[in-house]
Amino acid sequence: MEEHIAVxxxxxxxxxxxxxxxxxxxxxxxxxxxYLKERLKLTDxxxxxxxxxxxxxKYIRIKKKFVKKKPKTLCQMTEKGREAFKEYLENLEKIxxxxx
Amino acid sequence: xxxxxxxxxxxxxxxIKQLVLQTRKHVGQYGGGWICIIWGVFCFVGVAGQRxxxxxxxxxxxxxxxxxVVAGFATFLVARGYLKTEPIRAQHDYLRYFLRFWIPLMLLxxxxxxxxxxxxxxxxxxxxxVMLLVVSAGYLIIGFMFYRGILYMGAIGYVGxxxxxxxxxxxxxxxxxxxxxxxxxxxxxxINKQWKNT
Numbered sequence: 028m029e030e031h032i033a034v035x036x037x038x039x040x041x042x043x044x045x046x047x048x049x050x051x052x053x054x055x056x057x058x059x060x061x062y063l064k065e066r067l068k069l070t071d072x073x074x075x076x077x078x079x080x081x082x083x084x085k086y087i088r089i090k091k092k093f094v095k096k097k098p099k100t101l102c103q104m105t106e107k108g109r110e111a112f113k114e115y116l117e118n119l120e121k122i123x124x125x126x127x
Numbered sequence: 128x129x130x131x132x133x134x135x136x137x138x139x140x141x142x143i144k145q146l147v148l149q150t151r152k153h154v155g156q157y158g159g160g161w162i163c164i165i166w167g168v169f170c171f172v173g174v175a176g177q178r179x180x181x182x183x184x185x186x187x188x189x190x191x192x193x194x195x196v197v198a199g200f201a202t203f204l205v206a207r208g209y210l211k212t213e214p215i216r217a218q219h220d221y222l223r224y225f226l227r228f229w230i231p232l233m234l235l236x237x238x239x240x241x242x243x244x245x246x247x248x249x250x251x252x253x254x255x256x257v258m259l260l261v262v263s264a265g266y267l268i269i270g271f272m273f274y275r276g277i278l279y280m281g282a283i284g285y286v287g288x289x290x291x292x293x294x295x296x297x298x299x300x301x302x303x304x305x306x307x308x309x310x311x312x313x314x315x316x317x318i319n320k321q322w323k324n325t
Contacts, residue, residue, distance in 0.1 A: 043142070050143045054150035066146070116143070122136040 036122075039084045040115045044069055044077045049112050052087060052104040060100035078102060086111055160319030161205045167311030169198040174304025177255060187254060188237070188244055195233065229265065236261035255300040256292045259284055259307055280310050 040049055047067045051058055064074050081087045086108030090101045104112075176190050239261070240254045263284035270278025287306050291299035 041139075043139075046139060046142060047146055050146035051150050054147040058150075066149075116140075119136040119140055122132055123140070 036118050037111055037115045039080060039086065040111060042077070044073065045081060048074075048077060048081060048102070049086065049104070049108065049115075052102060053109070053112055057101055057103045060102065063102065081108070084108075084111075160315040160317075162202050163311045163315030163318060165198055165201045165205065167308045167313075167315060169194060170304050170308035170311060174255065174300045174308070177300055187251060188241060191240070191254075191258070192237065228269075232261055232265050250296065252296050252299055253292070255303055256288050256296075259288045259303045262307070263288060277314060280314055283310065 040046055044067060048063060051063060051066060060074065060078075063069070063078075064071065067074070069077070078087065078089060082089050084107075085105055088103045088105055090103070092099055092101065173191060173194050176194070177187055236258045239257045243249050243253045243257060244251060263281045266277050266281030266284060268281075270281050284303075284307055288299075288303060291302050295302060
């Protein structure tokens with residue numbers, strides 16, 4: 028029974044770095060690339076890879092814009108991402124509840 | 128096996144909780160400590176200068192406006208420095224709320240202060256009382272709506288201003304300058320400490 032629930036955990040979110048990205052976006056709605064990099068202690072390349080994966084799943088939206096001639100990469104959580112994150116949290120709770 | 132899964136689930140929930148809490152704190156209070164300290168020093172210096180300028184009525188207005196510009200510029204520099212790494216939404220919110228909230232209040236304070244300075248029947252000592260009542264009202268609003276810690280500061284400032292106006296008018300600027308200056312600096316230090324501990 029518990030194995031079954033564990034298998035249902037969303038793999039795109041379950042990885043620690045991606046879980047961190049989703050948690051921060053859940054709280055701030057929108058975050059800048061450098062902010063995420065600093066908070067999660069990730070390298071540029073590493074963070075880009077995780078962001079691309081989340082974007083591919085349509086959990087986040089990535090926008091690039093220029094602020095005072097400097098490029099900024101902004102990440103936003105989508106409605107689909109929000110739903111997936113809530114479901115992931117519910118599944119974590121189920122695992123905790125169902126394990127004696 | 129199941130125990131491992133449970134342990135991992137607990138760790139993940141703890142990680143999410145911490146990140147969400149820290150991010151919310153960033154969005155709400157980032158840089159607030161130093162800004163409180165700047166305005167605490169503003170109170171001290173302002174009152175000290177006012178004490179010297181009381182005999183010269185209108186110069187006091189120039190003094191407070193000049194000082195507010197300096198403190199405002201310092202606040203801008205602090206906020207800009209901190210906000211470089213902030214979530215963009217927080218940057219917008221922070222600056223927008225700060226300006227929208229304090230500018231009309233300070234305008235009200237300066238207008239009332241100008242009237243007092245121009246009316247010969249009213250002592251110039253009322254200027255500091257009015258300014259600090261306006262600032263206290265600002266703290267009360269912020270305290271009720273966003274950050275409880277500053278509510279006490281607003282309540283003490285408000286009641287203190289009224290007591291000073293009634294009983295210690297002549298020394299009100301010194302008393303209120305010390306209460307507000309110290310209060311703000313202490314609040315700033317507490318916010319900075321909380322911020323470091325998050």
